[in-house]
Amino acid sequence: MKKVVLVDDDVDFCEATKLLLESKDFEVVLAYDGREGLEKIRDEQPDLVILDVMMPEMNGYDVCVVLKADPALKEIPTILLTAVDREMFQTHYTQHMGLMTEADDYIAKPVESTELVKRVEELLDKD
Amino acid sequence: MLVTPSINILVVENDITIMQKCRELLLDEGHRVRTAESVEEALDIIQKQPGDVDIMLLSLELPGWGGITLIETLQKARSEILIMTMSANCGEEAIEAMHAGAYDCIRKSFTTDRFWTKMNRAIEAFRLRHQLDILTQQRQAALSRVHQDGQTLLSVLNSFTDALLVTDWQTNVVLLNDTASRLFNLNEEKAIGRPVSVLLESDELLSFFIRAMKSDGDLAKLMAGEEPVIKTRDKTVRVHVDPVKNKAGAVIGAVALFHDVTRVDAMDHLRADFLSMVSHELKSPLSSLLMQISVILDGLAGELSPKQTDMLGKAKEKTKGMITLVNDILDYRRLKEGKSIQKIEALNLAEVLQHTVELMRLSADEKGIELTPEIAEELPSFSGDRGGVEAIFVNLISNAIKYTPKGGKVKVSLNKEGKGIRLMVVDTGIGISEEDIEQIFEKFYRIKTEQTRRISGSGLGLSIVKGIVEAHGGAVHVESEVGNGTTFIVSLPGKG
Numbered sequence: 001m002k003k004v005v006l007v008d009d010d011v012d013f014c015e016a017t018k019l020l021l022e023s024k025d026f027e028v029v030l031a032y033d034g035r036e037g038l039e040k041i042r043d044e045q046p047d048l049v050i051l052d053v054m055m056p057e058m059n060g061y062d063v064c065v066v067l068k069a070d071p072a073l074k075e076i077p078t079i080l081l082t083a084v085d086r087e088m089f090q091t092h093y094t095q096h097m098g099l100m101t102e103a104d105d106y107i108a109k110p111v112e113s114t115e116l117v118k119r120v121e122e123l124l125d126k127d
Numbered sequence: 128m129l130v131t132p133s134i135n136i137l138v139v140e141n142d143i144t145i146m147q148k149c150r151e152l153l154l155d156e157g158h159r160v161r162t163a164e165s166v167e168e169a170l171d172i173i174q175k176q177p178g179d180v181d182i183m184l185l186s187l188e189l190p191g192w193g194g195i196t197l198i199e200t201l202q203k204a205r206s207e208i209l210i211m212t213m214s215a216n217c218g219e220e221a222i223e224a225m226h227a228g229a230y231d232c233i234r235k236s237f238t239t240d241r242f243w244t245k246m247n248r249a250i251e252a253f254r255l256r257h258q259l260d261i262l263t264q265q266r267q268a269a270l271s272r273v274h275q276d277g278q279t280l281l282s283v284l285n286s287f288t289d290a291l292l293v294t295d296w297q298t299n300v301v302l303l304n305d306t307a308s309r310l311f312n313l314n315e316e317k318a319i320g321r322p323v324s325v326l327l328e329s330d331e332l333l334s335f336f337i338r339a340m341k342s343d344g345d346l347a348k349l350m351a352g353e354e355p356v357i358k359t360r361d362k363t364v365r366v367h368v369d370p371v372k373n374k375a376g377a378v379i380g381a382v383a384l385f386h387d388v389t390r391v392d393a394m395d396h397l398r399a400d401f402l403s404m405v406s407h408e409l410k411s412p413l414s415s416l417l418m419q420i421s422v423i424l425d426g427l428a429g430e431l432s433p434k435q436t437d438m439l440g441k442a443k444e445k446t447k448g449m450i451t452l453v454n455d456i457l458d459y460r461r462l463k464e465g466k467s468i469q470k471i472e473a474l475n476l477a478e479v480l481q482h483t484v485e486l487m488r489l490s491a492d493e494k495g496i497e498l499t500p501e502i503a504e505e506l507p508s509f510s511g512d513r514g515g516v517e518a519i520f521v522n523l524i525s526n527a528i529k530y531t532p533k534g535g536k537v538k539v540s541l542n543k544e545g546k547g548i549r550l551m552v553v554d555t556g557i558g559i560s561e562e563d564i565e566q567i568f569e570k571f572y573r574i575k576t577e578q579t580r581r582i583s584g585s586g587l588g589l590s591i592v593k594g595i596v597e598a599h600g601g602a603v604h605v606e607s608e609v610g611n612g613t614t615f616i617v618s619l620p621g622k623g
């Protein structure tokens with residue numbers, strides 16, 4: 001069973017998404033801020049990471065930068081999930097920060113459940 | 128697209144036919160070519176402008192002072208020119224030339240293919256050698272030299288009220304001022320040489336250093352004024368990290384300034400960007416709502432009765448309507464502030480459209496609507512704002528899907544139109560009456576009929592489309608017949 005670490009400060013979103021991913025046979029570990037997320041990722045060594053961007057303690061971009069600079073973790077496919085303004089996300093982040101954080105995929109929140117599952121499965125199939 | 132820089136090539140050959148042939152072949156590929164008919168002439172060119180020759184194509188059958196002597200002379204002078212020789216049959220003399228330092232030999236009876244096989248290898252070798260040189264320089268530029276560069280500089284740095292910390296390109300500390308030692312309670316001797324993340328116990332800080340060193344000029348500008356606040360070792364500091372570059376422009380380290388804001392009210396640090404705050408505060412809960420409803424609808428939280436499924440389905444549609452509304456208001460506000468174009472860049476419209484169509488495919492499928500993109504093979508090049516162009520596509524396609532009954536068709540096409548590009552979105556939907564058509568681009572205008580009552584929307588989508596299209600110097604118009612569908616036509620100017 002593939003393991004996913006989902007990091008998002010919105011508890012409701014986390015729980016609903018956990019149900020969704022579990023129904024597709026994923027094991028889901030939740031974390032509610034960036035720092036906790038990084039700890040869980042280091043402990044769990046998951047097959048995939050989903051990171052919200054705006055979080056307390058440490059934001060998703062920064063978590064991703066650290067992940068991708070760590071030889072032990074950088075191969076884990078990482079999806080950035082963000083509710084920041086659509087246009088800002090596209091122009092500002094995917095082009096500048098995005099390239100630099102080297103995340104493997106970006107999803108703008110809100111996301112349809114089918115779309116999220118599709119993107120997760122696509123990233124895992126690449127291996 | 129990445130443009131490969133051209134290479135400066137000097138052809139040294141006294142046989143005019145061969146010289147011309149080489150010259151034409153090289154010029155055709157966009158390289159800069161100079162010619163010399165003798166070794167003396169070649170040396171003259173190289174000595175006058177040593178940096179102006181990258182590769183030399185040298186005949187080994189020159190009269191007088193031979194080609195081999197020239198190779199040896201250049202080698203002695205530690206010249207960086209890559210030498211490719213030419214001779215009738217690349218025999219003994221070619222081997223001797225290679226011993227002297229030449230890269231390879233081309234037979235003078237070459238075919239175009241043969242010529243390029245060898246030349247391309249030489250060009251590639253030159254480029255690799257060149258890159259290697261840059262890398263070596265970069266590594267050798269030891270930042271620690273700063274330390275020896277006199278006490279004056281250090282006294283200046285120590286007078287800063289802000290803490291200053293410099294690392295090498297591997298984020299090991301090479302320099303810190305007194306304020307830094309005091310603020311973080313560090314012993315300078317012990318701090319030097321240790322990784323900054325370990326020293327200051329902050330992964331977050333590490334991310335700023337990595338980011339600063341990977342950044343280019345654009346990013347530095349983009350980040351200007353964005354100074355993150357972090358907590359480390361019971362201090363709250365505002366951090367600013369910049370890359371340190373050597374004279375050649377290569378990044379050799381990073382310099383960080385820390386301003387102690389431990390006592391400043393934490394609320395100050397919230398992002399002041401109103402748009403992203405509104406967006407985040409509204410979209411986060413909506414996002415949870417959408418996910419929760421979807422999960423319940425999928426039966427993942429227990430069986431549902433048909434009535435519950437029906438009502439939740441409607442709740443889901445309303446939620447999605449709210450999301451569109453938030454997006455539209457943000458788009459519209461941006462338009463009003465003249466910010467609909469944030470960054471002009473070369474865009475591959477075909478690719479942007481493909482991507483948008485894929486995003487919309489789900490909602491088309493849900494309504495059983497056939498959504499087909501038709502993109503012409505060769506489109507004029509276009510420059511514009513990616514987010515804006517995507518907003519045009521998203522709005523027009525989602526409208527077409529919304530106002531087309533189940534089982535209908537939506538065709539999206541991109542074609543050449545003179546020097547520009549024409550986007551057409553054709554649907555088989557309910558159509559727009561003549562009275563309404565004049566007002567659909569007005570803000571908050573929504574057509575109210577029996578058929579549109581259940582369709583949600585903000586009435587902003589089309590005024591956004593019009594605003595963005597016009598900001599790109601284009602025009603949008605619409606043709607429609609009630610009951611027979613609608614066609615939106617957007618004309619965008621090509622580049623240049």
